[in-house]
Amino acid sequence: MGNITIKLLAKELNLSTAAISKALRDSHDISAVTKQRVLALAAKLDYTPNPYAGSLRRKKSKTIAVVLPEVADSFFSLAINGIEEVAIEKGYHVLIYLSHENFIREKAILKDFQSGRVDGVLLSISAETNDIQHIQDLCNKDVPLVFFDRVCNDIPTAKITTNDYESGYAATQHLIDNGCRNIALLSISNSLAISNKRMEGYQQALKDNGIEYDAANHLLCSNDVLKNNEEIKKILLRKKRPDGVIATVEKLTTAIYLVCKELQLNIPNQIKVISFSNQASANILNPSLTTITQPAFDMGKAAASILFKALEKKNFILKNESLVIPSTLTIRESSTNS
Amino acid sequence: MGNITIKLLAKELNLSTAAISKALRDSHDISAVTKQRVLALAAKLDYTPNPYAGSLRRKKSKTIAVVLPEVADSFFSLAINGIEEVAIEKGYHVLIYLSHENFIREKAILKDFQSGRVDGVLLSISAETNDIQHIQDLCNKDVPLVFFDRVCNDIPTAKITTNDYESGYAATQHLIDNGCRNIALLSISNSLAISNKRMEGYQQALKDNGIEYDAANHLLCSNDVLKNNEEIKKILLRKKRPDGVIATVEKLTTAIYLVCKELQLNIPNQIKVISFSNQASANILNPSLTTITQPAFDMGKAAASILFKALEKKNFILKNESLVIPSTLTIRESSTNS
């Protein structure tokens, strides 16, 4: 195909490749006239520089990686939007990787980044991740890393989170204010910081209201939709049936609604529901869903912005740049007395 | 940082870089003993090959690009999952780009691919795209391209679509079967093939049922949520108010439900609704939403699979590989008589 290279431009204009390179990068080593000639020919021949040649020489790829547990979730979809927006603006490219909540995959993905493939990484860890050696290893190779949402506290770097503890507390308090005394909490992990913080907020709110925490009210859900449904059903069929449910992740909402429908439990009269969710459809559910909405887009944007600061300025200390962007409670019908 | 390179391994083992390279790629130019020594040292030093050096030399990046209009939509989220699954399996990396339905951006994104940054492209065109020169240009540079969902018929390459015409027809017929005679169609483009095909299916179904097509029933929506709400409201306030609505894209569902709520129009009694949607929450809307569900995950997977075939086999003719994966109509409460 004989692609257009700097060499070709050089030969055509009787210049050295160095001159072409400099002209294209607007070095003031090159006369205005020559620059014009180079630019004109480059435009005419539709020259596009080979990114990998440059990356090899400069040891910079102008690429970042985004590692997510999954993307079939409004939160991560919106986060990607935020990330991409900043990346495009800064002239960076975005590689996307899904861990599918699988530790082995996450490890393999991060391992590859030791090659210099990317200049920086945005990471939201998988629910399975307990061992953090692979993250440690990456940081030891001086690859800038920013966590967002699902962070790992033992790694000293920037973390963009939302106020999970306060949100857990607020959700619980809201249900209590609306008469609930027996509140179930559905989560997806016992090790993720976000899960734990939401849980702690929940427990503190119970305590502050003189309600004893009942471990039977805590359900750890999996990736298996059917199994989750069964477990939720079991909880709602208990003698001491919960009068409120908090779903700490979006995807559990459907399960709750369906089980309630099946069991003919009226939301909100018999049981009140609140979800951590970014679904646009919360408003039009039956009944409309009270949500804790995370600032997904802004979190993505913030994470990317901070990463780019680290990429642009040297001596930028990532670990000083953590940021907490608050979630918002939107009260709708599913949690209030009609 | 003095990274581990082939050179370093070579020096350490008193071999040439060529020998190291060949040993690592298991060339039978190298003795078993030497291979073992190389592999052992590489493992010990945690050698990770520089991807860009290899890309430069081999003129292959082992990377594909996915260009989407947006990602805040269940369809594209699921499609990404499908694509990523295949890519990981094949050892490829996935660069993601969002056009935000903007022609200029799409053009700039594709232009960059002429550089050899990616070995192939998966594209779902923006709603603004009428001029296809930029796609043409990319194809002329022999970059394999596979369209999915939002295809461009004038480019002779593989296209993964769903049966939009039949789905439009089925949606319309379903509403007619349930008593509708005055059906509004909400779409987002007059130029996208998917929009046109759904529209044609709609028109043919009307015709086959002896219903005259009324242009006033066709609403072209934009990216402006508020404006869409206004327009939908206008249609539903017409003297000849529609008794059925088809949303040809997921995001218009919320608008319809909200406007109906505001106007106190009962779904499905006063107006029946059906949406092209992959929302998991369709089931728990009020009322539950009848949907045309696209095989998003499978379309992503299929598109990626076909692209990889083209990347792996030469003389693979992409344009012979188009595929239509049917959507499924799931009937729920929003479109049926109670």
Next chain:
DNA sequence: CTTGTTTACTTAAACGGTTAAGGAAATAAA
């Protein structure tokens, strides 16, 4: 014993840029 073949390497060029160092000509300063 010579010739051909195989084995197991090495040498060096190549991929397409970037950049430090150098140099000739023009211009400015002494």
Next chain:
DNA sequence: TTTATTTCCTTAACCGTTTAAGTAAACAAG
């Protein structure tokens, strides 16, 4: 007029890997 400086280039090394071509030694065949 001589020397210093600036301007505008070129030369060549380099980034890390791959690979075509070459070669020395060992072995086999005739």
